[in-house]
Amino acid sequence: MWPRGRPRGTARLLRPAGFDGLGLRRALAGRMLPFLVAAMAFLAALAVGGTIGATALARHWRVGPAAVLTVQVPRPDAPAEDAPESRRDRVAALLRATPGIALVRPLPDEELTELLRPWLGASAGEMSLPLPGVMEIRLAEGGAVPEGLARRLGAAAPGTLVESHLPWLRRLSALARSLQVSALAVLLLVIAVAAAVIAVATRAGLAARREAIEIVHGLGATDGYIAGRFAARIMRLAALGGFSGAVVALPVLAGLAWLAAPFIRPDTDLAREIGVFAALPMPFWLLLPGLPAAVAIIGWLTAQTTVRRWLRQLP
């Protein structure tokens, strides 16, 4: 009973799953929208990466292992002015007795030699240079450099230097926070632009298929049905774009994370020890698969809203 030469006919009649009643496959063409969404997703991935990176940096600088104060005691083994012990021990004792100081760590000579090696070479320890005693000081949470500390230490061991990193850390922390806020603002902006692009594409599709929509509406299609067809199509295209954007962003972000790793975890030489992709922080791996999903949801919601609003002009 089927016309000859059209064997696909039977198969098509049996397969209504992808039934394109509104002809959206032509109206919402499959190239421009995914490309634009992919570009948005790429930017969003960079913004997410930036947010995560800035958060890590901010946390690191706030509670990181770096000393907040460095105290240098020249001639550390000479006796102190006001006590029988060595200048190094006297200064350490004074520091430990000072309220607001959480940790005092005198650097062992080997560590100091190690620090100086880039400048003095491997034999720094063997050269009989008068090395100062160096101590790392960490302040209690939210603490400030105690009043008159340098003066008191100087009285016990003249020539002692107190170097505070606090102003620098504050500035870096503020910078990290600004980066965080900017990255978040970029993310919101990208979401808004993506929604606008999807709304424009949906409206173009509505205009192109106006007659078909009117016919289907006249046959009793509900607003939900028509909006659903549009939203399903847009969601597929957006997810495709989101996935492509995420895939393209991955190596770029991995490279950036690899370059930034030494600043976040200076204790390990990540650049050498681990692969490029392992440098990406865990939160990023958790968020990345969410990107196409988030884009798909934004696409679905935008299309639903746009179509339902447009349909209000029909009775």
Next chain:
Amino acid sequence: MVRFDNVGLRYSHAGDAGPEVLHDLSFSIQAGGFRWLLGPSGAGKSSLLKLMYLAIRPSRGRLSILGTEIGAAGRRALALLRRRTGVVFQDFRLLEHLSAFDNVALPLRLAGRPEGQIRADTTEMLRWVGLAQKLEQQPAELSGGEQQRIAIARAVIARPALLLADEPTGNLDDTQAARLMQLLHELNRLGTTVVVATHNDALVRRHPAASLVLEHGRLVGEH
């Protein structure tokens, strides 16, 4: 049933109300009734049909279709009401990107019928209108008469409670027109309310029935 109670209609363009095209229409058609809709071109026949197939809402008066008060009905209720109304348009209004089969199957798909039933009913309907060999053709590949038969098949496939037709025999030869009238009478006999707008006096004479006569947007005769 269909009831018009002092219904007036004016089209509005960009928010500006135009002149009234239908004035003070009051009539009713009992469930299972048949009416010819007659009158010269521009009398308002198409506007009256549009009101009945819910493409527009009346500007004033009360309109009730299949027992539903249109003024008070929500969008979803109107959509469901449209599914119970079959319409044969003068310009067919087929979906150009769909095959004859898919065009005719559309009302059943919108109603969420199972695909097996859709296939059986649609194939049977297309065979009845003599297009069993053209299931896969798109409207552009078919003649005017064939397109009209598809439009008719689509209008009646879901067994509507109300069937409206605007010049349905315009592109049909005498045999096809006779078959169409036979179909309309058959549906009418099974309980479908039928309203047919036409200029074809010969057709009306061959199939005498009650008629609504419009002139200048007013009902000038009901007999």
